[in-house]
Amino acid sequence: MRRWRELIIDTWGALAYKPAFRAVVEGRSTRLPGPAGASWVPEEDRRRLAAYTILAAYDSNQAAALLGEDGDDRREYGDASVVVDQTLSHLLGETQQIVVEGADDDVTAQEREALLREWAAGEHLWMRMQHAERNAVLLGDTVYLLAWSRAKDRPVLKTIDPGFYFPVLPDGAIDAAEYPQRVHLAWEVPGDPATGRKGTLRRVTYELGPISEEGSTTRTYPWASRPSALTCYLTDAEWDLDQVDKAGDIDALSLRRARFRTNADGEVLNRLDLQVDFIPIVHVPNTIGAEHFGQSSLLSAAQLLDDLAAADTDSQRASATTGSPIIGLSGARLPVDRNTGQPLPVRVEPGMVWPLGDSGQLSTVDMSAQLAELREYVETLRERLSVVTRLPGSVLGTVSPAEVPSGYALQLSFGPLHAMVRSMRLAREAKYPLLLKMVQRLYQLGGVLPSGENHRATIAFGPYLPTDLSAALELVARGVQAGVLSLETGVRILVDAGLPIEDAALEVARLREFPTAVTQRGDSDGNTPV
Template sequence: MRGWRSLIIDAWGALSYKPAFQAAADGRPTAPPGHAAPSWVPEADRRRLAAYTALAAYDTNQAAALLGADGDDRREYGDASLIVDQTLSHLLGETQQIVIEGSVDGTAVREREALLRDWAQTEHLRMRMQHAERTAVLLGDTIYLLAWSRAKSRPVLRTFDPGFYFPILPEGALDADAYPARVHLAWEVPADPSTGRKGTLRRVTYELGPIEDGGRRLYPWSPQPSNITCYLTDAEWELDQVDRADDIDALSPARARFRSNADGEVLNRLDLQLDFIPLVHVPNTVNGAEHYGQSSLLSVAQLLDDLAAADTDSQRASATTGSPIIGLSGARLPVDRRTGNPLPVEVEPGMVWPLGDNGQLTTVDTSAQLAELRAYVGALRDRLSVVTRLPASVLGTVSPSEVPSGYALQLSFGPLDAMVRSMRLAREAKYPLLLKMVQRLYQLGGVLPPGDNPRATIAFGAYLPTDQATALDLAARGVQAGVLSLETAVRLLVEAGFPIKNATLEVERLRRPPATTV
């Protein structure tokens, strides 16, 4: 019964075998320095933050540090980082393209796409996506935050580590997509002894609430007036004044020091003139009723530990194989003239030891053990490929030329294809939401006219080798037979890797009548 009472099944349960993780999750003082949750962290979030720390340690080849003294000589060769990078590469595909869906007016679509693409280029969206999505693959979640910049006359985009993210979810929420009405972004700023600045806790809060004085407001994206707005509070507390009984949602405003924005406005429940929180939380996986996603490393944490242990044993065995243990008998060894004791013998190329009549030289051969260890490492890598659903050709452990046929290679991509489709499904509603917020902020700034905004999304490109000739033939036959629209055919060509930068413009070009020659 003791095991049943300690069993916790959640998004981070796969790390429960690690004592360091369990200690940090429980908030016990036995946790390693820097791994115990601060007093202001809610108890419900301790396991999540402890898991983030453990997963980040795998990514930076420091997971052995969680073993204490037992991990001082543990070898880690970047397998975790390789899994994350390869998963990320296939998730995003070769291209990431903003497209507008469900509109008939080609001119309006082209103008809106041009605006969003210019914004994406100016805000370095593709680079930020690389960083944010890598965080999601590694830790299980990532955060995008938008704000309207008066100086730049455009929405500005930032990404946040999910360890700073503390949503106040609705009570009894059973849907993973339940949107919180209050969100905190919080982190500690360490003390600076050189300037005498004390350590502080900074908390940025977005909260939906009624418009003050009971007013109603007509937002440019909705024909119906609303009495809801979003308030922004940005404050900091000195750490020695944070009560241990207060979690992040119950800090005393009387002890807070409120910050100001570039326009000099005090950020204490500042009305943002929005009826939504301009923050998008992206989970890595479809996880049922769980708000948070799962890391791509969780299922292989123990495999990575075993692989690191096997690599360490293999390295030790290779040392004794390359420099074998030698036993000498009946040899005339050099002697220290002062003490009369034999001097240490060093093995060097070309060295000759004169042996007596019955002298012997014996070496300990550990090459057989080294071969077994290397075979064991290979078996672990095969298991790693199976569990992560990354084929050996993707992980670089087998050359594509060694695959018996192209059909066999295509079959090996089956698990990877299923995994990527599932991960993209988890993001299917998130990027349209991000671009909807961008369009609404443009409306708020007067750049876009009032009214409904078309659905815009980010289309991820192909992530597997494709037969472009087959894709072209399929698109042409589908349009000719009337079973595929021209838009769908062009989308197929984009996914197959054809150099089409603007799908909407390409459709318009195809619909133009052919030029006549005189």
């Protein structure tokens, strides 16, 4: 009955069987690195931080150290890392591209699209996205941070480890889409005994609040048509770790004990007015759910990964006894140590000869059958891993595409993968347009873009499976010729199919300027298409 009462069903409940995870939740000492059990970590965030650490251990082949046993001889062959990398690859697709609505025929939208693409190149967006989205797939969450740079005259982008992210969610929030009014980014900085520097806790806080204490002051932002009484305040402070226990958790730290940092302009970062009415942080969950945080792609397979590591370890041990079999000797004249008179250890080496007496015998223990069984068990677990993670064997490398009976059968095997990728991309459908909206607003704040409503921009992910380019070309040609597809839609289809078209609007303009042979010649009946 007690175990039933202690059962907690949440995003990270799949790791409740881990002794290290339970130790953090129950407040006991643990071998987990990081501040999961630190006094400044809110109670509701300890399970999340403990889960992040355990999942990172799987990714780095160190999960055995968290099983509560000696894992020195435990074999982990990177199965978790393969699942994460393959999931990430299919999520992002072969290409990523910023697309602005109306850029096909609107000059202003085309200019906005060009500016955002230039910004993406300058900020290495696609490289940062690879890093950020890998965190999302592995840990369940990732975080982007934006700020205006006067030196670069553009918004700068940073990716934040989700373990540093502590949103203060509204009381009673039941909708994952509810945006927090206050967000903390916090981490510990270890001390340096050589210099005598103490360990510190640093906390960067973004908070929405009234422009004035009375709440009567308003401001009209470049992107809004109505005045607003809200602004975003930035506070960057640090505390000595030995003082943190007396100050409370991350949201209740006493500012009387804090030391405030300054920015490049010498301004003290204590409720600095950022002149924006939004928090420039975008949290991206890995999955769709009612909770604020997402779920790792490894959570459902955690126990399976443990079993697979155990089976690999047993297989390795069995292969050692198969390669160097156990040998029994009787009636053999073995070498003797001249000093002690004791038989010397028998070594099995190529070319070794043991003289046997008339009744001497030599026998070996054959373990090859057990090794074959273990290898078959490992393959069974890998097939189960493919089912649980929804990655077909051809993606994980356990099945060769040449072994599939037909292309249709191969296409059917991708069904679960299609569903998973659609769901993961849907979880990001509102997040990247929000990120690009913030980028445009910061450009307006810096005077680069004019005031007014911004265009909706998003990031289009390319195909994640090989496509039949000739079939796509034929589909577009027939569709445009028959008048059931516009030229703009046809070019979009070709972009999604993976053709190297960098600018869809420019491609449409080129096609209209130089009509193709398809639009110039008639069909087989001699009819000239319109």
